[in-house]
Amino acid sequence: ExxxxxxxxxxxxxxxxxxxxxxxxxxxxxxxxxxxxxxxxxxxxxxxxxxxxxxxxxxxxxxxxxxxxxxxxxxxxxxxxxxxxxxxxxxxxxxxxxxxxxxxxxxxxxKFPIPKKKEPAETEEEKAAMAEYEATGNPKFLSARQLHKIQMTHLKEGKPLARATWGTFADDVPDLERIQASARDNLRYLRSLLPERLRMWHKGEAEREQIRGMMRAWAEDNTVWPEQVQKEVGQWVVDWMQHAGYTNPTSNANLYKTIFMTAFPVLMPDRSAGSEANMRDPVPGWLRMDRWMDNYIKLDRLNSREVQCITLFRMTHFRLAGLS
Structure with missing residues (x-):
């Protein structure tokens, strides 16, 4: 019209x-x-x-x-x-x-009542992961969609968050490709939650208080790094770097530190998800988290591509300078 x-x-x-x-x-x-x-x-x-x-x-x-x-x-x-x-x-x-x-x-x-989005059917992998979780309590291979539902239910009911044991790198070696492949879909799902979260935040003060309550419960249960977890995570990272072919980082310590800081940028400038500033306005933190996940997806896509340009040339086409 x-x-x-x-x-x-x-x-x-x-x-x-x-x-x-x-x-x-x-x-x-x-x-x-x-x-x-x-x-x-x-x-x-x-x-x-x-x-x-x-x-x-x-x-x-x-x-x-x-x-x-x-x-x-x-x-x-x-x-x-x-x-x-x-x-x-x-x-x-x-x-x-x-x-x-x-x-x-x-x-x-x-003025249309917006229809609810249909949940996609569980994949066979998700069904197997859920069966393992229900049998052992270990959420290691749950998809982000499954884990998000469980965590939200636990927060609403005042239960501790579901946690997987970090484990050793040696235990994860057989599943490295599975872990990395699942991360792509999981990050896309987590990013898909942002629009609804922003809509709820801007809807009104009652919705904001509801979100703040969930955030406080999350922060209370999720901002502490127990000493054992610190050791396991640190050792896992070292084992992965050795497995992936990285050299001793002390040969260029600041370079490695910069890489770590770039891979894990600052999400909360005041270092606390439960800080008063973050509770007052969590949107900047949400946007930083979304940008971080988006950057990871892009970097993972680049790293996964095979370098094929060199195959377009025959090595006999190259001639060193000064040689005839």
């Missing part, structure tokens, strides 16, 4: 048949598309249980506008033909009505 309105304004300024005729064809295309899209949008967005009701609203609006518009715009056509209005007034009024209709449709769509 909005595009049709703009075409009407173009028609009002058209001079000559070869300008007017193509614009009329475009106008008809936009008008037909508007009708099809309005109906399909209503059917697609309206929840199934309320779909008939909203289709009725849309039909009533269409019929009412069809009845009223001729009564509104015909006097302008008569006035233009009699010389009371300048040329093109009738078409401009048509365009204005179409633009007004587009605004009305946007307002109508904004």
């Amino acid at each position: 909005g595009c049709a309105g703009l075409v009407f304004f173009g028609l009002s300024e058209a001079r000559g048949f070869w300008v007017f005729a193509p614009l009329m064809l475009v106008l008809q295309a936009f008008s037909m598309a508007a009708g099809v899209l309005a109906n399909s949008t209503m059917i697609e967005l309206a929840p199934k249980e309320h779909r008939d009701q909203w289709i009725g609203y849309q039909g009533a609006f269409t019929q009412l506008s069809s009845a009223l518009c001729p009564l509104i715009i015909m006097p302008f056509l008569s006035g233009e033909m009699e010389g009371d209005f300048p040329g093109g007034t009738y078409l401009k009024i048509n365009g204005s009505v179409c633009l007004g209709s587009a605004i009305a449709y946007l307002a109508l769509v904004a």
Whole structure:
């Protein structure tokens, strides 16, 4: 409807048949598309249980506008033909009505009850991981989607967070590819939670207090690094670096420290997820976390690509300088 309105304004300024005729064809295309899209949008967005009701609203609006518009715009056509209005007034009024209709449709769509997203079915790997968790209490291979639900339930019920033992690098060697591959999907899922979290935060103070309560419970149970965990994590990182071919970091200590700081940038400037500043406005921290996850996904994609450019050249095509 909005595009049709703009075409009407173009028609009002058209001079000559070869300008007017193509614009009329475009106008008809936009008008037909508007009708099809309005109906399909209503059917697609309206929840199934309320779909008939909203289709009725849309039909009533269409019929009412069809009845009223001729009564509104015909006097302008008569006035233009009699010389009371300048040329093109009738078409401009048509365009204005179409633009007004587009605004009305946007307002109508904004009032739709948004349907809930359908949860994807669990994969076989997720089912196996859940069975292992239920049998042993170890959430090591749960997907981010599964673990997020469990952690949120524990926080609401005041239970400790589900935790996996860190373990040794030697134990993880058979599963290194699985761990890294699952991280890609897990990070994408965690990033998908941000829009809803931001929407809830900006919805109102009641929702903010609910989020703050969850954040406080999370911070109380998740900001302490027990000594044993520190040792296990540190040893695991060292073992991985040796496994991956990195040399003794003391040969260039600051370089390695910079790499670590770049790989794990500052998320909370005041070092505490439960700080008053973070509780007052956690959005900057959420955005830093989202950017960090996005950067990891991009870096992982780059690291996973095979370097193929060199295969485009035959080594015999290269000649050292000074040799004939």
